[in-house]
Amino acid sequence: MYLQSRRTFLKGAAFSVAGVAIARGVFSTDAIAQSVTESKFTNTPDNIAFYPEHKDWDNFQELDGTDWKRGGIGRHGVKSAENPNGIEVNNFMLVPTVCSNCEAGCGLTAWVNKDTMTVRKYMGNPLHTGSRGRNCAKGYAVTSQMYDPDRIPFPLKRAPGSKRGEGKWVRVTWDEAMSEIGKKMHDTLKVGDEMSKKLMMYHVGRPNENGFGHRVPHTMGIDGFNSHTNICSAGARQGSIQWANDDRNSPDWGNADLIFLQSSHAADAGHYFQQSAGLIADARKRGAKMVVLDPRMSNSAGMADLWIPAWPGTETALYLYLANRVLNEKDKNGENFVAHDFVKEWLNWDRLMDNKDYLQKMVGYGYISKMPTGDTYEDFIKLAQELYAPYTKEFVVKECKLEGMEHKLDALWEMYIDAGDKIATYLWRSGPIANRGGWMITRAGFLTLALRGALRGDIGGTSWHHWHELSVAGKGDKATVAGEAAPKVDVWNEIAWPPEFPLSTYEMSHIMPHLLMDDAWQEKWIAKGLNVPRKLAVWFPRMYNPVWINPDGFRWIEALKDEKRIEMSFNLSPTWSETNWYCDYILPTGLSGERNDQQSTPSKPEQRIEFRQAVLRVAAEKMGWKAKNPARATLEAHMKYGLGEIWEETEFWANIMVHHIDPDGSLGIRKFWASKKDPSRAVTVPEYFDAALSLLPRLKETAQRMYKNDEFPVYSYLRDHGAWTEKTNVYKPQEEELEFDGETYIAEGKKYSKEQVVKDKFGTLWIEADGIKKSIGIEINGKLHEGFHTLSKKLEFFSEWFAEWKWPEYAIPIYPRNESEYKKMEHVVTHIHHSMMKAPNEFALNTVFRLPYNIHTRSVNSKHLMEISQNHNPVWIYTKDAEKLGIKRGDAIRVNITDTVSELESGYFVAMAVPTEATRPGVLACSHHAGRWKLKDSVNIPGFEHALGIMGVGAPRYEMTNDGKVGTLKPVAGIKPRHDVWQFKEYNKDLDNIWWDGLSGSWQNAVAPSHPDPIAGNHAWNHKVIIEKAKAGDKIGDIVVNYENNMKIFQAWRDKLTRPLAVGDTLRRPQHIGRPAVPLSNKAYAVEIKA
């Protein structure tokens, strides 16, 4: 009605109610002015990133935040005995800590009110050079996690006589729990044979610390670590390992000219969101371009210079297309676009050209037409030109299904070339984890960077995380009686690392229950001579919730309920979770401000650590409080200051090891956890971390200077500052000179005499230690360099070891060049390839994108995060696809998951469809990070007056059925207003105002079968799905799962696609890539497979 005549508005005079009655009436004139000239408080902070100076952190006064809305002190003055209506003043101590809600590890400060000894708020830590005083929503939400009304207040034990999953619990003390658990672990280890070292599994969710968790099984001498990584990011890591024997790359976002994101991860929600996003924003402000390659238009894609929605899993083709153009096109000077100086020196083309057998294989595969005529660099370039020539624009348009978007490829090429070697990327989840063969996406992606010199790790380019990260959390040995690290572990656990997956990037965690329940598989490998565990004596996850977040949740439930397969289980868990429901003990542990961890995140080219600490303990100790037992100070502080019987792993493990698992030292474990200072007790947090952190020389020197009178100066420094940057501007680290004085080489702190070192014809320097050949550096053009972490010390375009380990056809970046090669090269073709979609209602389901405000299990009951995320996980469907199928916004649809390897059906979930242009045609999107559930609203604990609420603001209540074959879940009730808060009332006054009858999404993970990638081992998260409109009686949130089929699907992937260890193999896995958690001995690696 734009520009109505004034006359129209005159109807306003005839309202039936006068304006004064309609208006809210928020103005008043009865100001109680009070002079504030004497006050030190100002009305408004100077800027939003306001932090007091560090010298004031121990004692800082600030007006109460809730009173600002009353108008500041200008209205009511400062509260005092004479002025009770004034604004309250908080006497704060700022205690630095680190957020634990995601892997980014952003700095936090806990603002502890010294009068009440409560944390009033969490803000950032300006001393943390990665997060720079900033946090995302999850950081600020830590307060609501800490004072969660449903926080588990004390250890719980499954009620005697009840079955797992019945939901009957009794209260126990930490000492009772430690005594019972410790005895079971002691008795298991006491047997002392090989099997006894395979029967316990420490299953760690997102660790957010650097090495302490590994120390737990390591010191027990067991191969018993399992991680979440194979459902997280292992696909990408596989590609990084092949290129650089490094776990992941590490970009210099802030100085890049092109921000290249495959998926939205770094800028939207994932590794290392907030820190990366800030640096990316800095770069873009400076003029950097941003490209997002993602089938879904994420927040990042929406604001990028270019969004390329390639079909998921086909991105390899796009990268090889860029490689083709770099190699075969000419610039204005008639030269191709290869950064020859870098490629010639730092890629292992020389080993490829020297390996005639392999070159012959390449001819056989049809990769090249004939053997190269020579083995020079120029011959290599010619070979590469031929190798990648098939990946033309026409090919990539068809393969990535970019018809009509050809212009985007031209735009990409221009941005990519214009940026030179200043291209920053972080190839991580999304494609590499979601698709079979996704690791090859990383192989191909890094090729494009390498060819342009962007992998040199120079300013604005991309390097490797090893150089930007400091891991010392597992190295506090000097504070213990042992004084040194535990020896390598001598056994190999087939449940963690089965023989079908020798090259798996991480432990095969997502098929742990499947392997435990697969008798035929166990018997097969026992017959072949392996000592395969057939049960676990103790399974103990830490902040991990596999029942919900792993694929095939009903299989997890089956395994966890089976007391013969898993004899005892306990979860070190800060929140209620679906997994807790099926454990024997729930041991409530701390969140961001309640733990003691060293973390280090490679978010920029520097070496930095952050120190997470139990802030109430620290505040109390700085105010003079002393724990009765210094080795349990955190637990004591939490109990004394009203948080509850909340503990954390550093003190827990030290205590249970010293007093329960190995009380008399007979197992050889106690010495690694008993205090050197007082061997009668466990090591303390200050003792342990002072020893560990003292391994950083600059930190040690600074701390000893600043805290010269302290017993633990390095600990004191981190206690007060929360973060430390050991080194900045870490660029081109592979070019660092290898120390050699004519007689002795020094590599990674170790000395080697020149007689020990052998130089091969490629310039690589080798030593032999413990029966293993190891490279220590490389000579290039007469100069000695430390080199990359690979055996060749160069970036490995050609992964020689990978070829030897049964996969020669994929030992270079490669992808099928036509349809006839799809089947032959199926290991690197996504299982949701567009050629597999036959009918209009068949789609690829893109599940791998994080919601920026949720982080798997631990944020489940943060009321603020859940409030903004509830009902935010619909199924995105391209508008025209929806039109064809008659699907409208808000319609409930059944999403049937089907497997393209076994052709079996898994069942379906019902979700809400949202037609949108923000997902590409043929590809649905529905994040697998939502869909929490609970079976009861609360539990009553005998002898405790209050019912314990279960995820009361985080998960709707469902009904479940499962009979061993088919499982169902149906939503029953949403979140209701709460009037029953009995703990942390001050923080939860608004619970009566929180309700929602919608869901947080469907539990699609349970429908999903495990898809173990045959090489990288990771679960390939995407699915082929067939959609249909919901049927009568269906409700959004319903799931029906044929988990008997899911077992067969997993078996099909395992048995049809892998190349297992076989007769003649002598090693479990290449030793130079190692195992990620616990160091294993040669004995553990050795294997003999019987016919």
Added chain:
Amino acid sequence: MQDDLKTEQLARVNIYALVSRILMSEVDETLLNLIITDENILSFFPSFEKWDKRKNMSNKDLIEKQLNVDFTNLFLLHLIPYESFYLREDQQMETGGDNPVQALYSNFDFIVELDKARVMSADHIGIELEFMHMLCESEFKALQDGEDKIAGEIAEIQYNFLKEHLLEWAPMFLLNVKSEAGTALYFDAADLALEFMLSDFEYLTALKENGYNYPKGDA
């Protein structure tokens, strides 16, 4: 006071009240009922009047499942209904006593009960519009009392406030609301507020150019 002037002033008082109320806080059943049952008010919401959901849902459901959700999206989560956000170079909200709008209110001895309004600062769109409502009401009372000079002074404050504050940013914000609105009510409310402010500024400009001489006629 002349009848036309009285109608004009009453309309201004009421419309500023209405838009300030809608843009400040969530709709409650009383307000929704008023909008739906008062045909003069409903006529300002033409899309809402025809909206299927309004006709098919109970008022309670309409409020809880549609209107309040949209309000949350528009005013709390995704858009920033504060002048300082739009006018400051750094796009930060000024929530303290240094806020120039807060200072302006203080000059007139007005205090905003921010806790009652449930807003972060005094330059919220709803607060500024309610300020206009109050000024209009004061002007109306002055006119009723025959104090045309005082009324004129108040009208000048209105003119200046619109020119220097509301019109500097609210049109941008309201166009954003129109673009992002998920319900017909907030689309129409933004449209109404925008149109009315522009129209009112023309009215006040004419009055100013006329030396704040109100038309004379029968009381």
